[in-house]
Amino acid sequence: MSTEHADDLRTDCTAGAGGRITFRLRLPSPAPARLLLVRRHAKGRPEQESRTLALEPAGSDGEVRAVLEPAPPLAEGRWDPYVLRGPGAERERLRPGLRDVRALVEGCPRDRPSPVAVRVPYATVDGFLAVRAWLRTAHPEVSRVDIADGMVTVHARLHGTGLSEGAAGVLRLRGDKDTVRGFPVRRAGDGFSFTVAYGELVAEDGGARVWDVFLRPAADAPLIRVGRLLDDLADRKGVFVYPRVTVGGSVLRPYYTVDNDLAVEVTARG
Amino acid sequence: MKISFLVHNAYAIGGTVATTFNLAGALAERHDVEVVSVLRNRERPSLTPDPRVRLRALVDLRHERDHPLHGRPAKVFPAAEYRHGAYSELTDRRIGAYLEAIDADVVVGTRPGLNVHLALQAPDRVVRVGQEHLTLDNHHAGLRTVLRRAYRRLDLITTVTQADADSYRRKMRLPGVRVEALPNSVPDPTLPAADGTGRIVIAAGRLVPVKRYDLIIDAFARVVAEHPGWQLRIYGRGEEKDRLRARIETLGLWNNVFLMGAATPMEAEWVKGSIGVSASDFEPFGMTIVEAMRCGLPVVSTDCPYGPGEIIKDGEDGLLVPVGDAAAFGSALLALVRDDERRRRMGGAALGNARRFAPAPVVARAEALFGEAVEARSGGGRGAPARSGLPHTLRTGGYAARDLARAAATSALRAVRKGRR
Numbered sequence: 001m002s003t004e005h006a007d008d009l010r011t012d013c014t015a016g017a018g019g020r021i022t023f024r025l026r027l028p029s030p031a032p033a034r035l036l037l038v039r040r041h042a043k044g045r046p047e048q049e050s051r052t053l054a055l056e057p058a059g060s061d062g063e064v065r066a067v068l069e070p071a072p073p074l075a076e077g078r079w080d081p082y083v084l085r086g087p088g089a090e091r092e093r094l095r096p097g098l099r100d101v102r103a104l105v106e107g108c109p110r111d112r113p114s115p116v117a118v119r120v121p122y123a124t125v126d127g128f129l130a131v132r133a134w135l136r137t138a139h140p141e142v143s144r145v146d147i148a149d150g151m152v153t154v155h156a157r158l159h160g161t162g163l164s165e166g167a168a169g170v171l172r173l174r175g176d177k178d179t180v181r182g183f184p185v186r187r188a189g190d191g192f193s194f195t196v197a198y199g200e201l202v203a204e205d206g207g208a209r210v211w212d213v214f215l216r217p218a219a220d221a222p223l224i225r226v227g228r229l230l231d232d233l234a235d236r237k238g239v240f241v242y243p244r245v246t247v248g249g250s251v252l253r254p255y256y257t258v259d260n261d262l263a264v265e266v267t268a269r270g
Numbered sequence: 271m272k273i274s275f276l277v278h279n280a281y282a283i284g285g286t287v288a289t290t291f292n293l294a295g296a297l298a299e300r301h302d303v304e305v306v307s308v309l310r311n312r313e314r315p316s317l318t319p320d321p322r323v324r325l326r327a328l329v330d331l332r333h334e335r336d337h338p339l340h341g342r343p344a345k346v347f348p349a350a351e352y353r354h355g356a357y358s359e360l361t362d363r364r365i366g367a368y369l370e371a372i373d374a375d376v377v378v379g380t381r382p383g384l385n386v387h388l389a390l391q392a393p394d395r396v397v398r399v400g401q402e403h404l405t406l407d408n409h410h411a412g413l414r415t416v417l418r419r420a421y422r423r424l425d426l427i428t429t430v431t432q433a434d435a436d437s438y439r440r441k442m443r444l445p446g447v448r449v450e451a452l453p454n455s456v457p458d459p460t461l462p463a464a465d466g467t468g469r470i471v472i473a474a475g476r477l478v479p480v481k482r483y484d485l486i487i488d489a490f491a492r493v494v495a496e497h498p499g500w501q502l503r504i505y506g507r508g509e510e511k512d513r514l515r516a517r518i519e520t521l522g523l524w525n526n527v528f529l530m531g532a533a534t535p536m537e538a539e540w541v542k543g544s545i546g547v548s549a550s551d552f553e554p555f556g557m558t559i560v561e562a563m564r565c566g567l568p569v570v571s572t573d574c575p576y577g578p579g580e581i582i583k584d585g586e587d588g589l590l591v592p593v594g595d596a597a598a599f600g601s602a603l604l605a606l607v608r609d610d611e612r613r614r615r616m617g618g619a620a621l622g623n624a625r626r627f628a629p630a631p632v633v634a635r636a637e638a639l640f641g642e643a644v645e646a647r648s649g650g651g652r653g654a655p656a657r658s659g660l661p662h663t664l665r666t667g668g669y670a671a672r673d674l675a676r677a678a679a680t681s682a683l684r685a686v687r688k689g690r691r
Contacts, residue, residue, distance in 0.1 A: 012460075098537060239528050243519040
């Protein structure tokens with residue numbers, strides 16, 4: 001049902017640097033309508049969180065718009081917008097029109113307060129409009145990754161909290177919380193960096209494994225995920241691609257997960 | 271007027287499809303317009319035509335791929351045409367039937383092989399317009415020979431640049447056939463233009479060798495060395511992707527140069543940038559240059575044949591550099607990266623100058639050309655002898671026979687060449 005209408009519901013949106021998103025679409029009938037944002041859950045699990053926004057007429061040509069204000073922040077995840085035309089009407093998913101997200105490109109030139117909330121409108125693989133949201137108490141934003149001489153240096157900037165004595169870059173083996181490697185943090189200007197020797201990440205048996213990258217901002221503080229969230233890209237994995245380096249019988253490559261968090265994959269040399 | 275566009279596959283993404291949809295959509299404001307797609311491979315077209323434009327297909331590959339006639343090589347569609355392999359006796363027949371029954375005033379072919387169909391099979395009552403979206407000089411001699419014969423029976427040939435129109439006039443000897451440049455148009459942007467504050471250089475197009483993205487990456491290395499905050503984003507898909515990725519890694523540019531994949535619509539991407547780039551060795555038109563300019567970006571481009579030099583005013587709304595010269599390309603880029611004021615001024619000029627490629631002036635030109643062709647045709651008056659004075663079917667047969675002989679000769683030649691390899 002909803003797919004039959006979907007082409008009529010091509011929705012433009014504009015994202016502001018502060019998190020505000022304005023949705024604009026044209027509805028054929030002037031009946032009051034609302035925009036429903038639903039947080040997507042894993043298959044088979046019920047949807048729980050949603051937001052309902054008023055769609056207000058804007059202009060004379062049938063355009064309506066809804067504004068998602070920066071506060072309160074959206075829970076981390078993927079949010080699907082639908083239009084609700086009248087009470088009891090079936091919800092209809094929206095197709096992406098023009099997404100003006102240029103205000104997000106420059107990331108964040110200033111320190112962000114906690115919690116760090118990010119929203120990036122994007123087009124899903126199957127061609128619908130969606131909003132990617134992150135919500136973190138603190139966030140180390142990767143600015144660049146240097147790879148040379150069997151080492152990777154991660155340059156980042158910490159938002160939402162401060163860096164204290166004993167701060168360290170920490171790599172934790174995925175699937176084994178007890179296997180961690182720590183690397184001292186150097187401060188530089190507004191940011192910091194740490195250098196990981198690839199040799200420390202290779203398994204003795206040369207097997208495949210993944211290390212997730214964290215920051216421990218102070219000696220006894222809990223780990224926080226290192227990633228790159230503060231620009232216009234909702235799906236970074238296929239775009240920010242780092243080179244592979246061979247160490248012994250293993251090939252190592254830093255990469256961004258589907259959640260735009262930084263990880264290092266180790267695979268056996270082919 | 272009733273206008274019918276004949277395209278290869280309106281359901282796929284491509285420059286010709288985009289520009290045909292643009293022109294058809296703009297003409298549909300005052301005329302009855304249809305786009306007829308020879309092939310169809312999916313339910314919905316990848317690009318969305320104006321709702322007033324009717325779209326239909328002649329051969330639906332989703333059901334007819336195994337049609338026995340589709341297995342036999344095309345005879346009307348010339349063997350010398352690049353796309354001959356996608357055509358068949360089935361497309362020959364369907365296109366023939368479409369043209370025989372056509373009730374349009376003007377039929378517009380959008381690639382050489384389809385223009386040949388028009389020349390051979392369209393009835394005299396309809397004005398035949400052949401569009402050249404590539405260039406005459408880039409066609410191989412075999413195809414040029416086929417076109418030279420067939421195109422005599424067109425009323426109007428449109429090229430996308432003046433330079434190519436001049437080539438046709440000089441080299442083709444087509445008495446009575448009007449040849450005129452009709453540039454591609456780019457829709458009026460709906461987003462506010464880029465304001466020149468962005469630090470992104472943008473290129474877009476298929477990732478194929480002729481586009482020379484390798485040269486853009488090499489040139490951008492100089493920009494990164496001096497301005498590490500700048501990014502180069504390359505939009506598009508294609509066979510060059512792995513090679514370009516390797517180039518990025520060799521030069522250590524993975525923090526600044528990104529292969530973005532395909533993006534539609536590009537408009538929302540252009541406005542994130544503040545400089546557009548194109549480094550092609552050859553560019554029949556240069557659609558992405560116009561797209562970037564219409565979004566307020568000055569464009570650095572190679573001065574390759576034919577389009578860029580007719581689009582960019584060097585030093586005013588962009589910079590033209592010699593073909594294949596990465597050092598010159600890097601210097602031109604740096605000149606704009608370093609100078610915010612100059613970049614902004616040129617972006618403003620680009621916005622204004624590129625309005626000549628807006629649908630309104632381009633469609634007005636197309637309308638005038640088509641209208642004059644219809645008038646010229648009806649000016650002959652009813653009962654006036656057709657140009658050759660022979661019954662249409664006979665002439666068609668004659669041409670078809672000759673073309674057939676030519677096609678046979680060409681495929682024989684190909685077989686010989688293949689055998690030698």
